[in-house]
Amino acid sequence: MSDNKGVMIVGEVVEGKLSPIAAELLGCGRKLADDLGQELSAVIIGSGVSGLAEQAISQGADKVYVVDDALLKDYQTDSYLSVMDKVVKEAMPQIVLMGQTSMGRDLAPRLAFRLETSAALDCIALEIDPDSKRLLQTKPVYGGNAQAIYSSDIDPQIATVRPKVMSPLAPDSAKKGEVITIDAGLDASAIRTSVLETVLEEVVGIKLEDAPVVVSGGRGMGGPEGFEQLAELAKMLKGAVGCTRPVCDSGWMPDTQQVGLTGKIVTPDFYIAVALSGSSQHMAGCSSSKTIVAINKDPEANIFKEAQYGVVGDWKKVIPAFTEKVKELLG
Amino acid sequence: MNMIVCCKQVIDPEAPPASFRVDAGANKVLPPQGVPPVISPFDEQAVEAALRIKDAQGGTITALTMGNNLLRDVVKKPLSMGADELVLLEDAAFEDGDGWSNAYALAEAIKKIGEYDIIFCGRQAADWDSGQVGSGIAEILGLPSVTLAKKVDVADGKAKVERVIPDGYEVVEVSLPALITVSNELGEARYPTIKGIMAAKRKEPTVWKPADIGVDASNIGANGRRAKLVKLFQPVKEGHCEIIEGDSPEEAAVGLAMKLREVKVF
Ligand SMILES: Cc1cc2nc3c(=O)[nH]c(=O)nc-3n(C[C@H](O)[C@H](O)[C@H](O)COP(=O)(O)OP(=O)(O)OC[C@H]3O[C@@H](n4cnc5c(N)ncnc54)[C@H](O)[C@@H]3O)c2cc1C
């Protein structure tokens, strides 16, 4: 083991603001740092981002490293990797946390290999082992069928954290902290990729990740038409429509609506699972919903082991009657 | 265009959840009875990505699989889909590695294969969902990488990759040689043709042991791990589902709505 000390989080910037996962990482990082009796730092990387340091301090950071450079406007593996390598070597943290986001899942493993240490991705729990003082990293494996706890003796221990599982702290604007500016020191010719274009799917209504109610359909919907009925129900409940992977594979719904291990992770109050079997990979994306309701014609379907309420029947009969009654009850 | 696709043999991830068992003492997953292993689905899609490039402009595809007791029928699937060569790293010493030791051995094998423009990996192996080996190989070989590809086109010594992001995709251009990891949005992998299956049957894979790729047994498989697996467990689900009955599905549906309203779910 080395002399590395402190917990460092990477505060991702989206459209000029600190993203919600940054606050969650600060909340989780604060707890780990306090358990170790060490400092919590945040790294903010981007172009025109220095104004965000105070926010990170109010949300828990003792120290903020700011790396501000026009070349860092978009996330690129080569540039961000080079910056993080530099920051980590300067600050020598014991733990580095990132979000399990497009950036984190790309950057964390590559950084781990550059620093000759290990990483655990998509963690849903992190704690300090009281005896060894090492970080214990819990993550789902085997498509959510099991969970593994990893640790390592090599510093820094790196982890990415699944969005929405850690709680942010209430911001404290009186909190003081230190801001340190680090020069990116980038050589533009060493960046071997470039983002030519970003194509965003139009979202109508509420975003799936933020919706308090999600109505999801599976392969048993039989085609895209049934999803119009699910959309009507979702709209009534002020929710969004999700789906399983075969639905996206068949082109019935856009890829952005897939819920699951490799799709969106959702945590609504109310999840309605229609004509989907409840595979472990699908449940990995919705099992933290407060109430799960299943509609499936097969009483043996796994989804009935995951749901609190259910109806066994053909969705073509159940959904119209259910929608009608919900409408009536909502008055 | 020379392409290498890393394909891992895994326990079938779509086996029924009820058949999934963990040996907690050994921190291992027990293979389900009667369900044969498969090539990890994202790796099949990585083969598909390579085949689409080969279809468009020609090239050779080498599939690379590391493990022990590899079932020939399983690991030959990329050949039956249209890949040209199969290299197996097969030895007990390659077993139970982590991202670190797996990427190291695969990278050394890739160096020995030699010529490549693109190395494809899956976004994550469907067993440990670790999601690191692709980036690891790229780092070891000093290559640029683009992860989570849904489409890959090659022209003028560069690849144009559609990279999946939460609300859509970004188009990333990368110089070659490069490493690209493939996500399920690429679309389904093709089925092997009869002709392909026959050709795969006749084809003998190249099998390498640790010494053949010049790696020391202490750096690979379980011995080369940098991440320790402290515990493997199945989370307990205290599932109890209240099934709402009715004389007809419509009646049950009405009962469900009333029940949910009563318990204030909506
Ligand atoms: C590595 C990996 C990652 C994956 N990631 C994801 C992921 O992120 N998200 C995801 O969803 N999947 C994912 N999958 C796929 C997953 O394993 C399942 O194959 C998938 O979730 C099944 O989708 P489904 O439930 O819609 O289809 P099925 O399993 O085919 O279930 C259809 C259900 O519909 C019911 N049904 C049929 N007709 C009717 C009717 N008329 N009325 C009522 N019920 C009816 C049937 O009884 C059945 O239960 C992944 C797989 C792998 C290997």
Ligand SMILES: Nc1ncnc2c1ncn2[C@@H]1O[C@H](COP(=O)(O)O)[C@@H](O)[C@H]1O
């Ligand atoms: N044993 C292996 N043999 C061949 N390819 C592998 C192996 N392990 C990992 N890979 C490749 O690396 C990708 C990511 O694996 P992982 O980091 O283990 O999730 C897989 O999708 C494969 O393409």
